Amino acid sequence: MNRTLFVHTLRQNRVRLLIITVAMALWGSLMPIIYAQFGVQFRSMMESGLIPKQFAEFGGGDIFTLPGSIALGFIHPISLILSSVFAVGFTTSAIAGERQRGTLEVLLSRPLPRRVVYATLLVCALLFVAIVMAGFLVGTVVSASINGVASEIDPARIALVWLNGVLLFGAVAAIGLAASVSFDRLSPALGITVAIVIVSYFLEILGSLWPDAERLQPYSLFHYLQPRDVLSGTVAAFNFVLLAIVAAVAIVAALAIFPRRDLAAPS
Amino acid sequence: MDAISTRGLTKQYGHAVRPGLPGRRRAGKALVALDDLAIDVREGEIFGFLGPNGAGKSTTIRLLLGYLHATAGSATVLGFDTERNSVEIRRRVGYLPGGIALYDSLTGERQLDYLGGLSGRPPVRRAELLDRLELSHATLRRPVRDYSRGMRQKIGIIQALQHDPQLAILDEPTEGLDPLMQRAFYEILDDLHAAGRTIFFSSHVLSEVERVCDRVAIIRDGRLVALEEVASLLARRKRLVEMRLGGPAPRLEGVAGVSSVAQTDGRLTCSLEGDVAPFLAAIAGAPITDLTIEPAHLEEAFLEFYADDETLARHRAPAPAEAPAA
Numbered sequence: 139m140n141r142t143l144f145v146h147t148l149r150q151n152r153v154r155l156l157i158i159t160v161a162m163a164l165w166g167s168l169m170p171i172i173y174a175q176f177g178v179q180f181r182s183m184m185e186s187g188l189i190p191k192q193f194a195e196f197g198g199g200d201i202f203t204l205p206g207s208i209a210l211g212f213i214h215p216i217s218l219i220l221s222s223v224f225a226v227g228f229t230t231s232a233i234a235g236e237r238q239r240g241t242l243e244v245l246l247s248r249p250l251p252r253r254v255v256y257a258t259l260l261v262c263a264l265l266f267v268a269i270v271m272a273g274f275l276v277g278t279v280v281s282a283s284i285n286g287v288a289s290e291i292d293p294a295r296i297a298l299v300w301l302n303g304v305l306l307f308g309a310v311a312a313i314g315l316a317a318s319v320s321f322d323r324l325s326p327a328l329g330i331t332v333a334i335v336i337v338s339y340f341l342e343i344l345g346s347l348w349p350d351a352e353r354l355q356p357y358s359l360f361h362y363l364q365p366r367d368v369l370s371g372t373v374a375a376f377n378f379v380l381l382a383i384v385a386a387v388a389i390v391a392a393l394a395i396f397p398r399r400d401l402a403a404p405s
Numbered sequence: 406m407d408a409i410s411t412r413g414l415t416k417q418y419g420h421a422v423r424p425g426l427p428g429r430r431r432a433g434k435a436l437v438a439l440d441d442l443a444i445d446v447r448e449g450e451i452f453g454f455l456g457p458n459g460a461g462k463s464t465t466i467r468l469l470l471g472y473l474h475a476t477a478g479s480a481t482v483l484g485f486d487t488e489r490n491s492v493e494i495r496r497r498v499g500y501l502p503g504g505i506a507l508y509d510s511l512t513g514e515r516q517l518d519y520l521g522g523l524s525g526r527p528p529v530r531r532a533e534l535l536d537r538l539e540l541s542h543a544t545l546r547r548p549v550r551d552y553s554r555g556m557r558q559k560i561g562i563i564q565a566l567q568h569d570p571q572l573a574i575l576d577e578p579t580e581g582l583d584p585l586m587q588r589a590f591y592e593i594l595d596d597l598h599a600a601g602r603t604i605f606f607s608s609h610v611l612s613e614v615e616r617v618c619d620r621v622a623i624i625r626d627g628r629l630v631a632l633e634e635v636a637s638l639l640a641r642r643k644r645l646v647e648m649r650l651g652g653p654a655p656r657l658e659g660v661a662g663v664s665s666v667a668q669t670d671g672r673l674t675c676s677l678e679g680d681v682a683p684f685l686a687a688i689a690g691a692p693i694t695d696l697t698i699e700p701a702h703l704e705e706a707f708l709e710f711y712a713d714d715e716t717l718a719r720h721r722a723p724a725p726a727e728a729p730a731a
Binding site for chain 2: 244246247250251401
């Protein structure tokens, strides 16, 4: 890893990181509020049969338990969009964007092996994802305390939820960086990564709403983000391992592709 | 040791036609961007690398710096193999890419700090370069996005040279500089030359190559067509002679070095190549009222190399091992 590149990347992204982290914290703080205010009503509506079971378990979350609310907050499109700013936006533009702008020329004219450039940007991406995930959970915990429902979650398990989220969006980030090192222009790298995220998200949501599509869920990365199970104490280590394997495969692919690539003069 | 040495360096994009292979690979077209390049750049010289856009100049530079991988052949820079020791090469080289792109959101100063930090060597020449290229501290504190093209080019030159590299590879370095700054830049090159630094200078501005370079390589369609001293290249060029006569014209047919003699209404023109003594002897005593001998320019030499394939074949550069020592 290169310290100068690391510091430069942090400095270039600090404002964006602050905004996204605060936004995630605010979003995370909404979940305990909704649960504290409407959880009982939703539970009775659910028990009355007014709401179909599948609707109440959107993407593996719900709003009549605190762990379910937190899971719903994680899988909600707002959370997905905010998390993707770094997991997708930063990673895809990190190499392909610099290449398109022409600035990769001056960067790679320095005595930096391409693998070091990649590793530094990967560390930055994982750090950004980790901070954004932490923002969400800090907002959630603070809000749960304010609303008097903090006793319903085990603080030790919050760390595991954070790890689960970091592994999911870390895997997405690794895929984004692998796409980024493979193309000369931003749009194909961004397009491929966004497509993977959207298809993956769609499969998970579809499976949670439509029983016949449940068999498609294992093909979704989001299927392995299970905050409700983690908070309920039913941790499936396989989920963590699988996400780590996906990230590792993407990292190995990028490390194989980037140093061997020809970088022709920017057009 | 040569600063740069290439042997049979070839870069080909796409797949060559391979009759044994099915489908697209067999039918695919290969683009040969650089073909069998063999040059030696001596330590301490300013070496001009000439050719029009698309001739293979940038491809060569990118192969030397490890941006591209050679299809065939090999190259060393400062004794390091370009494929195996690219990082060591870049540690010792300053590179100015053609049409350099900078980080628009950074100030000029931060840009130089950042790139200097990545170089891992102190920017010992920065203050001097800023002074000579007239970049003030006030200018350096402004974001690069507010810079003119010339100011960006100055930053590009400084980032390439601020750490006093052993070898500077400069791709179209005066692009965007006004004539005064061009002159300042040439003086910087003269100083680097005097300090024993090697400069590999790619350009299509012939006058500046003529002004600053010791030797020049001319490349066409990815192939080296000439490699020689600028002075000897110029000495071989034809000069244009024009004389006005107050009486009968001197007999120039058959005089060594004289060709294309034409005479109209007391005005005689011809081309003069090589030694001028036979020509001066032939016109001695002729009733000349005015005489102009236009100096040879590299541009004419360059155009000749691009004139036709016959010329190309005549002046095909010898392999470095056979090249005459300077």
